[in-house]
Amino acid sequence: MSPVDSDLLDQAAAHLREALLVALTPSLGTLSLGMRSSTGREIPILLQRLANGELLVSDAGETWGELVMTGHASVRPSKAQSERLKRLGDMYKVGWDHGALAFEALCTFYTLPDAARRVTAASIALDGWRALSDQPDVIRVARTPNLSTLSARVAEKARSVGWHVTENQSLAGKTGFSWPTVAVLDRKSTRVGIRVSHSKPEVAIEQAVGCAVDTNTPIVLVAKTEVPDSFLHRAAHVAVIPGLAKATPRQILEAVDRLASQSSV
Amino acid sequence: MRRARGFDSAKVVAHRKRLYATETELWDEAARSKGFTRGMAREGWNVVIYLKSECIIRAKLSVGRAPVEALDHHRRPSKNETGVQVPAGYHWDVFYPLVRKEPVSPQPTGRESVLAALVHRWHLELDPTVQQELLR
Numbered sequence: 001m002s003p004v005d006s007d008l009l010d011q012a013a014a015h016l017r018e019a020l021l022v023a024l025t026p027s028l029g030t031l032s033l034g035m036r037s038s039t040g041r042e043i044p045i046l047l048q049r050l051a052n053g054e055l056l057v058s059d060a061g062e063t064w065g066e067l068v069m070t071g072h073a074s075v076r077p078s079k080a081q082s083e084r085l086k087r088l089g090d091m092y093k094v095g096w097d098h099g100a101l102a103f104e105a106l107c108t109f110y111t112l113p114d115a116a117r118r119v120t121a122a123s124i125a126l127d128g129w130r131a132l133s134d135q136p137d138v139i140r141v142a143r144t145p146n147l148s149t150l151s152a153r154v155a156e157k158a159r160s161v162g163w164h165v166t167e168n169q170s171l172a173g174k175t176g177f178s179w180p181t182v183a184v185l186d187r188k189s190t191r192v193g194i195r196v197s198h199s200k201p202e203v204a205i206e207q208a209v210g211c212a213v214d215t216n217t218p219i220v221l222v223a224k225t226e227v228p229d230s231f232l233h234r235a236a237h238v239a240v241i242p243g244l245a246k247a248t249p250r251q252i253l254e255a256v257d258r259l260a261s262q263s264s265v
Numbered sequence: 266m267r268r269a270r271g272f273d274s275a276k277v278v279a280h281r282k283r284l285y286a287t288e289t290e291l292w293d294e295a296a297r298s299k300g301f302t303r304g305m306a307r308e309g310w311n312v313v314i315y316l317k318s319e320c321i322i323r324a325k326l327s328v329g330r331a332p333v334e335a336l337d338h339h340r341r342p343s344k345n346e347t348g349v350q351v352p353a354g355y356h357w358d359v360f361y362p363l364v365r366k367e368p369v370s371p372q373p374t375g376r377e378s379v380l381a382a383l384v385h386r387w388h389l390e391l392d393p394t395v396q397q398e399l400l401r
């Protein structure tokens with residue numbers, strides 16, 4: 001090894017030692033090795049002295065707690081989950097306490113450093129649940145309704161009140177452009193299209209008006225975003241339903257009926 | 266006939282962590298830590314309040330399946346999304362509209378003040394029985 005490299009190593013070692021010393025400050029009855037979870041939380045090491053003189057080292061249940069808070073896990077793990085957690089603990093030679101929802105290891109004062117490292121490692125491994133669970137981003141999953149579900153629900157409701165429904169059909173315009181729709185509703189000589197847009201309100205409404213004029217068909221626009229009130233009743237032959245999450249089939253069909261009655265007059 | 270020693274409720278459980286705890290105490294603790302749930306995910310919202318340990322209460326408010334806000338407690342400091350240090354203790358985990366951590370100030374000193382902070386922030390109506398259960 002060159003002398004420069006050994007200097008670098010010495011400096012780095014001194015720096016890391018200083019950083020570790022800062023992290024090792026006790027806080028609310030815990031210590032930390034300075035490792036952080038993916039959310040930036042320091043992994044705590046909770047020490048409990050047992051009546052037989054041994055020490056119980058645990059991660060205070062905070063890693064599971066964070067999974068609960070972010071919606072990746074329920075407060076109490078299921079039996080199957082508990083089994084997996086035990087297996088994860090076995091990999092690092094630590095135990096899983098089902099009551100405290102924490103990884104824990106028994107040690108003496110002399111084996112404490114090793115036990116603390118193993119508990120910290122298991123705790124960080126559990127943090128990987130965030131990426132490995134079935135719903136990697138719970139918030140986004142819950143906020144985006146399924147479009148195919150929406151069209152199916154609308155279609156079911158529309159058929160029950162006498163509309164002929166074609167799902168996911170494109171309407172051919174006079175200009176030759178084909179305008180995609182979620183569903184096209186036909187009854188006698190009336191035809192109404194339903195469009196869903198994820199664009200900004202002004203763009204979505206502009207496209208819907210374009211579609212209505214080009215295809216000569218009234219359009220119900222379900223906008224994903226909130227639409228300002230001043231935009232709602234401006235366009236002829238276009239009914240706007242703001243907020244995709246709030247749009248119900250009934251609301252959409254009311255708008256369809258309104259447009260149908262206007263166009264037949 | 267009276268048993269000489271070691272009748273059930275006072276039986277010392279050979280629990281490796283709590284060598285001095287009686288079985289009754291452990292069962293009580295387990296029952297309380299299950300917490301209090303109001304609302305259902307299917308109804309569109311729910312609130313869960315539970316005892317994490319003897320002195321720590323946690324709570325989560327969800328809409329649909331998505332958490333909106335939670336009262337969390339960390340024993341170590343953490344960094345929030347923007348890299349700002351959040352001190353140890355209680356903080357609000359806000360998930361919507363912007364993910365952030367807001368320290369609770371003043372920091373609750375007991376379970377009563379934690380519940381008071383929750384009731385104030387989420388406009389909860391806690392039954393006295395639930396409150397007693399969580400404070401017992």
